[in-house]
Amino acid sequence: MIDAPYLLFLGDAPDPLAAKVAQGICDWRPDMAIGQFRLEGCKADMKLTDMTIAEAVEAGAKTLVIGVANRGGVVSPLWQDVLIEALASGMDIASGLHNLLRDEPALVEAARAHGRTLHDVRIPTVKYPIASGVKRTGKRCLAVGTDCSVGKMYTALAMDAEMRERGMKCTFRATGQTGILITGDGVPLDAVIADFMAGAVEWLTPDNDADHWDLIEGQGSLFHASYSGVTMALVHGGQADALILCHEPTRTHMRGLPDYDLPTLEDLRDTALHLARRVNSACEVVGISINTAALSDAEAEKYLTEVEARMGLPAVDPYRHGATRLVDALS
Amino acid sequence: MIDAPYLLFLGDAPDPLAAKVAQGICDWRPDMAIGQFRLEGCKADMKLTDMTIAEAVEAGAKTLVIGVANRGGVVSPLWQDVLIEALASGMDIASGLHNLLRDEPALVEAARAHGRTLHDVRIPTVKYPIASGVKRTGKRCLAVGTDCSVGKMYTALAMDAEMRERGMKCTFRATGQTGILITGDGVPLDAVIADFMAGAVEWLTPDNDADHWDLIEGQGSLFHASYSGVTMALVHGGQADALILCHEPTRTHMRGLPDYDLPTLEDLRDTALHLARRVNSACEVVGISINTAALSDAEAEKYLTEVEARMGLPAVDPYRHGATRLVDALS
Numbered sequence: 001m002i003d004a005p006y007l008l009f010l011g012d013a014p015d016p017l018a019a020k021v022a023q024g025i026c027d028w029r030p031d032m033a034i035g036q037f038r039l040e041g042c043k044a045d046m047k048l049t050d051m052t053i054a055e056a057v058e059a060g061a062k063t064l065v066i067g068v069a070n071r072g073g074v075v076s077p078l079w080q081d082v083l084i085e086a087l088a089s090g091m092d093i094a095s096g097l098h099n100l101l102r103d104e105p106a107l108v109e110a111a112r113a114h115g116r117t118l119h120d121v122r123i124p125t126v127k128y129p130i131a132s133g134v135k136r137t138g139k140r141c142l143a144v145g146t147d148c149s150v151g152k153m154y155t156a157l158a159m160d161a162e163m164r165e166r167g168m169k170c171t172f173r174a175t176g177q178t179g180i181l182i183t184g185d186g187v188p189l190d191a192v193i194a195d196f197m198a199g200a201v202e203w204l205t206p207d208n209d210a211d212h213w214d215l216i217e218g219q220g221s222l223f224h225a226s227y228s229g230v231t232m233a234l235v236h237g238g239q240a241d242a243l244i245l246c247h248e249p250t251r252t253h254m255r256g257l258p259d260y261d262l263p264t265l266e267d268l269r270d271t272a273l274h275l276a277r278r279v280n281s282a283c284e285v286v287g288i289s290i291n292t293a294a295l296s297d298a299e300a301e302k303y304l305t306e307v308e309a310r311m312g313l314p315a316v317d318p319y320r321h322g323a324t325r326l327v328d329a330l331s
Numbered sequence: 332m333i334d335a336p337y338l339l340f341l342g343d344a345p346d347p348l349a350a351k352v353a354q355g356i357c358d359w360r361p362d363m364a365i366g367q368f369r370l371e372g373c374k375a376d377m378k379l380t381d382m383t384i385a386e387a388v389e390a391g392a393k394t395l396v397i398g399v400a401n402r403g404g405v406v407s408p409l410w411q412d413v414l415i416e417a418l419a420s421g422m423d424i425a426s427g428l429h430n431l432l433r434d435e436p437a438l439v440e441a442a443r444a445h446g447r448t449l450h451d452v453r454i455p456t457v458k459y460p461i462a463s464g465v466k467r468t469g470k471r472c473l474a475v476g477t478d479c480s481v482g483k484m485y486t487a488l489a490m491d492a493e494m495r496e497r498g499m500k501c502t503f504r505a506t507g508q509t510g511i512l513i514t515g516d517g518v519p520l521d522a523v524i525a526d527f528m529a530g531a532v533e534w535l536t537p538d539n540d541a542d543h544w545d546l547i548e549g550q551g552s553l554f555h556a557s558y559s560g561v562t563m564a565l566v567h568g569g570q571a572d573a574l575i576l577c578h579e580p581t582r583t584h585m586r587g588l589p590d591y592d593l594p595t596l597e598d599l600r601d602t603a604l605h606l607a608r609r610v611n612s613a614c615e616v617v618g619i620s621i622n623t624a625a626l627s628d629a630e631a632e633k634y635l636t637e638v639e640a641r642m643g644l645p646a647v648d649p650y651r652h653g654a655t656r657l658v659d660a661l662s
Contacts, residue, residue, distance in 0.1 A: 133556030133588045194528050195429065195521040197560045225464030225567045225610050229528045233560035257464045279556050
């Protein structure tokens with residue numbers, strides 16, 4: 001659907017976390033990204049070659065992928081000139097932002113004039129059902145977090161990669177724009193109409209072979225005042241057999257909410273498990289995924305050891321050390 | 332916005348609960364409904380005069396209000412002839428269904444031909460923000476249920492009526508189609524895009540006088556596999572100071588989910604309070620509202636006495652006995 005390779009547009013990202021779409025593509029489909037485009041003041045860096053639009057086209061880029069998310073998902077006016085230049089130079093544009101490329105008259109006009117395509121990957125293209133709550137065959141694993149942006153998608157992608165390597169039956173189920181841009185399909189859950197959220201998750205993770213695992217991309221956090229409803233729909237629509245707790249140990253407050261502390265891993269475990277067992281009484285918390293990107297090797301090891309002892313569950317950073325032990329915990 | 336009086340269209344309601352929109356209008360704005368229209372097999376009855384379209388127009392009806400909800404909110408093909416007749420006879424149509432009047436070509440054409448208006452009250456008309464989680468001034472009360480359709484809206488409306496009678500500052504805050512049809516404004520929460528649900532609730536219940544109470548209409552249930560995400564957004568967006576637990580004691584399974592038992596009131600109390608305190612540490616569960624419609628007077632009294640003793644909280648049926656004790660519990 002979206003032509004590769006990509007030029008990753010990082011815009012004026014206020015911090016590295018804001019560029020998690022671009023980071024996800026680099027980490028899981030590195031062959032698809034041939035360069036990055038950054039505006040002045042951009043605080044994110046994918047360590048790709050910085051390219052102008054002309055250089056990217058020369059290098060073969062087919063699509064400019066907006067790899068950065070603003071609060072509220074707005075297409076910034078600052079970006080507009082670059083995007084129009086990309087269209088005029090022969091690239092398509094793909095975006096997972098809430099505010100749509102197709103709602104920007106200048107972009108629509110430029111795309112039309114130059115025969116290019118605007119891909120809004122987070123627009124639901126399916127009429128999702130109301131959730132039925134009926135038990136489905138096959139196994140499902142869901143990552144839940146103490147906060148947003150703590151590594152839930154990475155955890156599921158890393159487990160998916162590990163399971164494929166072992167020859168296990170599995171599917172990564174994307175529920176957000178990055179996952180959809182990486183895998184080509186999924187449910188843009190935070191853009192779904194409220195009443196159909198859980199039904200969309202059921203639709204995404206249908207009956208399957210008894211030994212097949214869906215690795216469901218988590219969203220938000222049950223403890224995040226802005227996004228908890230989306231997470232709740234994942235917990236109830238997902239019918240997880242296994243939950244992975246995700247956490248970032250250096251976070252001082254909930255993302256975007258300076259007045260809110262993070263919950264403890266114990267609180268996340270108890271709250272998520274209680275809610276998840278509502279739809280699958282066999283659900284268990286099987287492991288803990290810690291995003292140790294901000295820690296040194298020694299600090300990471302110390303922290304993981306401590307969490308593992310305290311919680312009595314395997315605690316790993318799947319990006320740093322692989323997902324072997326998390327996949328082992330599913331068996 | 333919507334011209335009164337109304338003819339309440341009950342369609343082919345499969346059971347009385349399906350007509351809760353019509354019932355709400357009859358109970359809280361009885362002067363606005365002058366008759367009802369029922370199709371063959373209709374299992375709901377508002378005890379209003381059954382009227383043909385011609386009789387309703389003759390009696391002065393200005394708007395046919397669709398007072399019944401189908402699963403998924405579909406405009407049934409069975410209804411179409413009646414709706415077109417109403418438009419041709421000079422009535423507007425108002426609907427709170429998910430599927431829109433404006434998306435039915437035959438209705439749009441008939442409305443155009445006869446100069447009538449189609450009101451889709453559940454379409455959000457506001458661009459809601461992402462929730463900020465910032466603490467707001469004023470007080471808020473939210474009704475949460477063991478299930479859907481257990482009396483959450485009634486509880487809030489009855490408390491609103493009681494507080495107005497006492498001269499207290501209060502506002503009923505509608506979050507569903509019935510509430511919006513009754514009060515003329517509100518947020519159609521289950522039609523809001525997932526990411527903006529909690530923000531819509533914050534928008535609906537802004538800063539207010541320190542002694543002003545918002546009575547927030549609840550939706551769904553934290554324990555309902557289909558709709559729990561919407562409820563979660565109300566709990567986190569609402570920042571309730573006071574929670575009222577709502578329950579219907581004869582329900583044998585969760586509405587629409589035959590495989591699901593209802594949670595206990597204790598489980599509802601603990602789960603809702605834990606989640607609500609995330610955004611307002613002062614939140615308390617202050618009372619219990621039991622929908623005793625299916626019980627005799629003696630059975631209702633026995634049940635309420637037992638629940639009150641067991642839970643240590645005032646337990647009343649506000650529709651049967653008024654909301655005096657629930658309002659007392661706020662003080």
